[in-house]
Amino acid sequence: MQNYLVRRLLQMIPVFIGITFISFAIVRLSPGDPVATLFPPEMIGRIDQELLREQLGLNDPLPVQYVKMMVNFFNGSLNSFQERRPTSDILFERIPITLLFSATAVILALAIGLPIAVISALRPNSWLDNLFTTAALAGISIPSFWIALVFVLIFTEQLRWLPASGIRPITASGYNLVEMLPYMIMPSVVLSLGIIPSIVRYTRSSMLEVMTQDYVRTARSKGLAEHVVVVRHGLRNALLPVVSLIGAIFPVLIGGMVLVESIFALPGLGRLAVRAAQTRDYPMILTLNMFSAVMVLFSNTVTDLIYQVLDPRIRLK
């Protein structure tokens, strides 16, 4: 177990280094000049531009730039081009909001997706199962940015029930969830729409398989009530593969956050990413790429571990 963990962490290192290389390559091989984007030529002279370039280290040979950026990154002193302060500070200010919305969306998706999946699996190919399958296909086909606007149109413009934007940064004035609740409903629902279909599909097929197992037949022949069999013997075992799905959902959620944060004006990582890309803020782009890659690698590892704790039949070597 411990050996497994150590080996797993060691395996992450080359993948991580590869990711830093690729991120750096993408950023540095792209055409365009961050100095010109930050300060248009009509604002500062050619000489100042050159000075700034020197100052930001853009004139160093590429390998030197790479090493410098990495060293600074791990020192926590890699400064954003635009804000002139450590990228890690900016990152950590924005994590809470992204985390809050991702977590809410996942919980919401599980709360809606699991019952649907169980109902579908208990009556495969029934009209209800077909309805849910169709709805799931519709769910993965809905453009999140479009349904978000439709929600705003209905619930903000027409019914005036929910605010479309205006949430304060959580770090600014403490966490007041009750006050934040109305601001959270639409973004969380939109985010969860994108993940409910995968949860339904996964749980449904896993549930179908589990319900044919010997231990389910044993439980039934013991005379247990059907709902006990379904929940305790069926669903609990069927949820195992779903755990691994939650690890895989993470990158999808980050992508979804980019769009959802733009629409609902949420000060999270997604909007930071759009701005960093638009202003060619190389250090910020690299930091965000590395952070999200680490989160994905980390969540995959944690998923494997949870999997093992939940299923004693699996022994990780």
Place this chain on the structure above:
Amino acid sequence: MTEKTTTSHRGTSGTSLLPIIRQRSASRNTPLRRFLRNPRAVFGLLLLLFFIVIALFAPTIAPFEPDEQFVNDRLLPPNSTYLMGVDGLGRDVFSRALYSAQISIPIGIFAMLVSITVGVMIGLLSGYLGGWVDSILMRLTDMLLAFPVFFLMLTITTLFGRTIPVLIIILGLTSWGVNARVVRGQVLALREKEFVEAARSLGASNYGIIWRHIFPNIVPLIIVDATLRVALVILIEGGLSFLGVGVQPPTPSWGSMVAEGGSLLRRAWWVSVFPGAFLFLCTISFNLVGDGLRDALDPRMKQ
């Protein structure tokens, strides 16, 4: 009697799909029939054909040019002249939405071709050759899958310019990860099969075994994946265009049209709602067809 042999064959055929299909075609239960019996799949196919017709004949169907401006009619709601209203620049929303099909669907199809080609190549090589080739290719796949892909695309399209060919290549090159893994898994199972063993003992080359014996068995898988991939790519292109880093105005694209209408939501909902509905319907048509194909080509997955 025939039904019985089919069932027993299904039990032993493991992961290869073609034997089932060949056997079943004798008994009136071809994939095509299975597909046509599935109302969801048929609906998807009709919708898909509708969009293909739109894409091919947009200039004939559309009442106006996509960038024709009627300044006096700006933000006019839907009426008999402008079926889906007029946008902020005085352009007919309906005509622009039709022309968008000519942009978004080809982007989806070409990016899918790039993605599937790379994914299948990597999956085949990795699964069949194993060893260090497998290790390197799979680490590469891990890396790609560890990147939140939408984020990666956002970065690349912003930095490398936003022309349509660049968009196609980037969408294709960043989305082959899952495909490579699935193909590799199939190949790993197939290469231990007796028919591969037999081909090898008859002196077939690696190249011959991969193309003549393994590849045909993963074709159904590839077809299903390719159809679903078009849907995904079209949706992602919509998202990128919505953020302003995909298809660039004035070229009409459903995603950028939704974005143009976003700020006008209160005054003119039709500017963003209709193009988004086109995008949604186009995506779901590919998803319905892909899902129908999956059930038709591999009945075991439906359970």
